[in-house]
Amino acid sequence: MRRELFLGKWRALEGADAPMVDLLLDADHLATHGVVVGMTGSGKTGLVTVLVEEALRARIPVLMVDVKGDLPNLLLAFPSFSAEHFLPWVGSVVSPRDPRPHDEVAQSLAEARRQGLRSWGVDEHELAAFRERTALRVITPGGSAGERLHILSALERHSERWQHDTESARAALGAAVSLMLRLLGRDPDPAKSREHVLLSVLAERRLLRAEPAELGALMRDLAEPPIETIGALAIEDFLPRSERRALAAALNTLLASPTFATWREGVTLDIGAWLTPQDERTPGVIVSTAHLDDEERALVLGVLLEELLSWVRTLPGSTGLRALVVFDEVYGFLPPHPANPPTKRPLVALLKQARAFGVGIVVATQNPMDLDYRALSNAGVWAIGRLQTDADRLRVMEGLGGGEDGLSRAELGSIAKRLRQRWFLLRNAHSRGGTVLLQTRWSLSWMRGPMTRVEIQRARALHAGADGVRAVAEPSLVEAASG
Numbered sequence: 001m002r003r004e005l006f007l008g009k010w011r012a013l014e015g016a017d018a019p020m021v022d023l024l025l026d027a028d029h030l031a032t033h034g035v036v037v038g039m040t041g042s043g044k045t046g047l048v049t050v051l052v053e054e055a056l057r058a059r060i061p062v063l064m065v066d067v068k069g070d071l072p073n074l075l076l077a078f079p080s081f082s083a084e085h086f087l088p089w090v091g092s093v094v095s096p097r098d099p100r101p102h103d104e105v106a107q108s109l110a111e112a113r114r115q116g117l118r119s120w121g122v123d124e125h126e127l128a129a130f131r132e133r134t135a136l137r138v139i140t141p142g143g144s145a146g147e148r149l150h151i152l153s154a155l156e157r158h159s160e161r162w163q164h165d166t167e168s169a170r171a172a173l174g175a176a177v178s179l180m181l182r183l184l185g186r187d188p189d190p191a192k193s194r195e196h197v198l199l200s201v202l203a204e205r206r207l208l209r210a211e212p213a214e215l216g217a218l219m220r221d222l223a224e225p226p227i228e229t230i231g232a233l234a235i236e237d238f239l240p241r242s243e244r245r246a247l248a249a250a251l252n253t254l255l256a257s258p259t260f261a262t263w264r265e266g267v268t269l270d271i272g273a274w275l276t277p278q279d280e281r282t283p284g285v286i287v288s289t290a291h292l293d294d295e296e297r298a299l300v301l302g303v304l305l306e307e308l309l310s311w312v313r314t315l316p317g318s319t320g321l322r323a324l325v326v327f328d329e330v331y332g333f334l335p336p337h338p339a340n341p342p343t344k345r346p347l348v349a350l351l352k353q354a355r356a357f358g359v360g361i362v363v364a365t366q367n368p369m370d371l372d373y374r375a376l377s378n379a380g381v382w383a384i385g386r387l388q389t390d391a392d393r394l395r396v397m398e399g400l401g402g403g404e405d406g407l408s409r410a411e412l413g414s415i416a417k418r419l420r421q422r423w424f425l426l427r428n429a430h431s432r433g434g435t436v437l438l439q440t441r442w443s444l445s446w447m448r449g450p451m452t453r454v455e456i457q458r459a460r461a462l463h464a465g466a467d468g469v470r471a472v473a474e475p476s477l478v479e480a481a482s483g
Contacts, residue, residue: 032380
């Protein structure tokens with residue numbers, strides 16, 4: 001099976017006249033994780049997209065976290081160079097001053113794509129094969145553009161893990177209870193919050209018996225506890241009736257909220273199932289949170305990453321890459337000390353532990369000053385695009401190490417300042433070649449920019465089948481903008 005990822009072409013740092021050579025990255029090198037940084041317009045998202053495409057082509061399942069709306073462009077990996085694939089999108093990309101008819105614009109876009117991809121040796125056969133062998137999903141927690149996600153499914157839906165892997169089931173439950181308490185404005189700390197401990201005990205009691213632990217049932221258990229003690233204390237001493245009533249009332253308010261209802265329906269949060277191939281097609285799962293506000297996004301991704309960590313710990317050890325996790329724009333989610341958002345603990349744990357189980361983590365950002373470089377210190381692959389400010393370059397070069405290849409950190413930083421779009425400094429700790437210059441190939445997917453909710457819905461419908469190209473009408477520009 002093909003395990004080399006064709007990212008583009010490379011040449012040495014010295015030798016501008018040297019011929020460019022195909023860069024084939026051993027997929028297993030990403031088991032030690034990767035970092036992609038670059039300012040806006042550097043081509044960072046393009047490189048991330050190419051990484052994802054190549055992993056999927058190598059039959060490696062990929063879980064993607066999308067906070068900007070760019071990664072759903074993977075749905076636009078058309079199976080041919082036909083202009084008909086572009087027609088549903090022309091109205092949202094063409095300038096109002098462009099006098100050309102839409103079919104002419106579509107033909108122009110298709111021809112540019114054909115020439116661009118063929119210049120990288122990609123033909124229609126490879127496009128069709130990519131489409132046939134991958135199964136892409138877009139999941140939108142708290143929204144309906146993609147598949148809905150029951151974010152509290154570890155709490156409200158029984159899992160078979162309670163029978164064969166209690167530890168990981170308990171970790172997922174704890175993350176769900178923490179999220180619920182954060183939504184209530186209460187202490188979410190599993191070790192310090194009495195409310196967290198009580199709710200977890202009550203829920204686990206039900207789940208171990210394969211009974212539902214939905215919020216209504218927990219409210220009844222708070223009113224009439226089915227247990228007499230918590231630890232060494234009587235339940236009345238641990239959390240008095242008045243406080244239990246107040247907690248039940250808060251849960252009822254949450255339960256009655258129409259907005260909260262969208263968080264309690266949809267697919268179960270089960271990353272192991274998501275990344276299991278179906279019908280010999282490699283899964284690529286995009287969890288898009290671009291529609292959420294900052295607080296909602298942090299809470300949802302905290303639960304997602306805790307579930308990911310729980311799943312990783314159930315896997316047997318492996319030195320090869322069995323799955324890839326890509327976090328595009330990690331700004332705010334892995335900050336330096338003392339900041340501690342809900343995403344940081346599971347991310348740090350994944351960066352330390354996931355490699356032993358064959359799960360690689362790739363994080364990307366245009367804000368390198370915000371990263372906790374101690375957590376990234378052992379990342380094996382670094383791709384550095386253009387960095388405009390001195391502070392950004394210094395911060396990244398400190399994280400990268402510098403001083404290799406006969407060049408100082410300052411010299412590497414100077415090169416990073418002059419990089420053009422789609423050019424990166426690439427350092428692979430597993431390669432003896434040192435740092436090289438990488439020019440990324442064209443992506444198989446049409447990169448048309450961040451997608452609105454309406455556009456994600458349309459892309460999913462068009463992607464659903466070969467006849468879907470003509471089956472979905474193009475929404476007006478006003479409708480698209482409102483999404």
